Amino acid sequence: MSISIHVSLGQVAASLALVALAAAISFWRQTDLERDIVVATVRSIVQLTAIGYAIKLIFEADSLLLVAVLLSAMVVFGALTARSRAKKVPGAFWPLLIALAVAGATTLGLVVALGIFEATPRYLVPVGGMVIGNAMTASAVALNRLGDEVTGSRAAIEATLALGATAREAAAPFVRRALRSGTIALVDSTKTTGLIFFPGTMVGMLLAGAEPTDAVRLQLILLYALLGSVAIATLVATGLAYRNFFTPAQQLREPGG
Amino acid sequence: MLFELRDVSLRRGERQVLDSLATQIPAGAAAIVGPSGSGKSTLLRLLNRLADPDSGAIEYRGRPLAEYDPLALRREVSLVPQLPALLDGSVGSNLRYAADLAGKELDAGRCLGLAGLDPDFAERDVSRLSVGEQQRAMLARALAQQPRVLLLDEPTAALDHAARDAIEATLVELRRELDISLVLVSHDPAQARRLASWALRLERGRVAACGTLEEALA
Numbered sequence A: 001m002s003i004s005i006h007v008s009l010g011q012v013a014a015s016l017a018l019v020a021l022a023a024a025i026s027f028w029r030q031t032d033l034e035r036d037i038v039v040a041t042v043r044s045i046v047q048l049t050a051i052g053y054a055i056k057l058i059f060e061a062d063s064l065l066l067v068a069v070l071l072s073a074m075v076v077f078g079a080l081t082a083r084s085r086a087k088k089v090p091g092a093f094w095p096l097l098i099a100l101a102v103a104g105a106t107t108l109g110l111v112v113a114l115g116i117f118e119a120t121p122r123y124l125v126p127v128g129g130m131v132i133g134n135a136m137t138a139s140a141v142a143l144n145r146l147g148d149e150v151t152g153s154r155a156a157i158e159a160t161l162a163l164g165a166t167a168r169e170a171a172a173p174f175v176r177r178a179l180r181s182g183t184i185a186l187v188d189s190t191k192t193t194g195l196i197f198f199p200g201t202m203v204g205m206l207l208a209g210a211e212p213t214d215a216v217r218l219q220l221i222l223l224y225a226l227l228g229s230v231a232i233a234t235l236v237a238t239g240l241a242y243r244n245f246f247t248p249a250q251q252l253r254e255p256g257g
Numbered sequence B: 001m002l003f004e005l006r007d008v009s010l011r012r013g014e015r016q017v018l019d020s021l022a023t024q025i026p027a028g029a030a031a032i033v034g035p036s037g038s039g040k041s042t043l044l045r046l047l048n049r050l051a052d053p054d055s056g057a058i059e060y061r062g063r064p065l066a067e068y069d070p071l072a073l074r075r076e077v078s079l080v081p082q083l084p085a086l087l088d089g090s091v092g093s094n095l096r097y098a099a100d101l102a103g104k105e106l107d108a109g110r111c112l113g114l115a116g117l118d119p120d121f122a123e124r125d126v127s128r129l130s131v132g133e134q135q136r137a138m139l140a141r142a143l144a145q146q147p148r149v150l151l152l153d154e155p156t157a158a159l160d161h162a163a164r165d166a167i168e169a170t171l172v173e174l175r176r177e178l179d180i181s182l183v184l185v186s187h188d189p190a191q192a193r194r195l196a197s198w199a200l201r202l203e204r205g206r207v208a209a210c211g212t213l214e215e216a217l218a
Helices: A009-028 A034-061 A064-084 A093-113 A121-152 A154-161 A167-192 A200-207 A212-245 B040-047 B070-076 B091-102 B108-114 B119-123 B131-143 B161-177 B189-195
Strands: B003-012 B015-025 B029-033 B055-060 B077-080 B149-153 B181-186 B198-203 B206-212
Touching: A009 A034, A034 A064, A034 A121, A064 A093, A064 A121, A093 A121, A093 A212, A121 A154, A121 A167, A121 A212, A154 A167, A167 A212, A200 A212, B003 B040, B015 B040, B015 B198, B015 B206, B029 B040, B029 B189, B040 B055, B040 B077, B040 B149, B040 B181, B070 B077, B077 B131, B091 B108, B091 B119, B091 B131, B108 B119, B108 B131, B108 B161, B119 B131, B131 B149, B131 B161, B161 B181, B161 B189, B181 B189
Parallel strands: B029 B181, B029 B198, B077 B149, B149 B181
Antiparallel strands: B003 B015, B003 B055, B198 B206
16 A cells, blocks of 8 residues: 655645635625635645644654654544534533543554554554544534533423433433434445545545555545444543533533533 | 421522522422412422522421432422423333332323323323323323322413313322322412412512411412
8 A cells, every 4th residue: 555646736726726716606606705715725724734744743753652642632622622512511521532532542442453554653643533533523413412402301301300210311312312413424424435425535545546446445444443433432422421411419400500 | 297498598590599498398288389480390399309409408207308319219209390291102111111210010000090091091102192191191100109299390280271170180089099298389379279288388489478278378
């Protein structure tokens, strides 16, 4: 799998024509997104360039410690980002942080232990980044749903608590729905992959000149790794976060209380 | 005495919901009445520890409420909320769930009968019940736990006159059949007169009157 292509800055600059097209359409149809498009483009250039150099440094240093530092930083930023989408869940940061860390560590540990990838920065950094990114999106969706479910079903939850059910038992149907909503998007996209869209890794490998069979196999490995990590992340995030809605005496906390 | 409250206060945000409440609620059939917003439902939720007061003490059968395991307490002092909230599935599965939580043998037919429902309601899906039937199913579910006290929050608020009369008749019948105490929250003093022998009248989170019906509802 030693493929390498050179992409010049001129080629990147040329692709900005399509950004200009997007901005022009926004201006023409008054969707008021021109500013956001420009911000998104500038951020993508700055962020990806920075991470590109960081990865280059890590590859050259060939240090697993640096890989751990980079992935830990991604877990923290991922948890902070996901928390902003789970505003109705009290104290969502810690469940998210633990969920992303567990999902990342377990998935990477498994793919290395099963001999799928070598424990070198060249594999751990990109796979870790994908795994943590997808785990973040899925657990943000799951906790967002959990917050909506619990705040919208207070009467039902209290009615179950009133029977002497534990918080865990009373929250179970809502945790289940949250878990499902966090995972279903990836399950659906896995079902349609190759039919309706070509996933990024495969596209990247094909562009880089890899054999289509290699591209497909690597893509399959990554899809399955993502499924596993998303399932772990949503399980851990919802399993920890629901507790924050309840007191130790198995009472549903007042909103904002 | 069933419940004894001493200096019980509770705030929610800016609102003083219960303000230095001190009273006793005897066994038998008691009613808590008062205008909406007077703290009736909040008080009921304190009695089986769905919430705790900010200050003050509550005793149940002479023992501080805080000393009871909240789960065991809620199976013994069962609250039926104002709005029906059954679990998805059949009425029978709801009864089974409640009985299993309390570790009690389930006689579904008897629970349904006591709540004024035919035995074949056990098979019915809860999504296909009228509000009145759901309210009765909630009552049957609470009875499946064989509680010693039933806390009823406006049990007929969502019902028309005919359904209200039927539920009231059921509650009278329950008292006759079972050794069970009722604490009933109602905004309607007439309902308190029909169902209870003792009443507590709340106004703005304070005790306005309590005692026999004549004393409290005069």
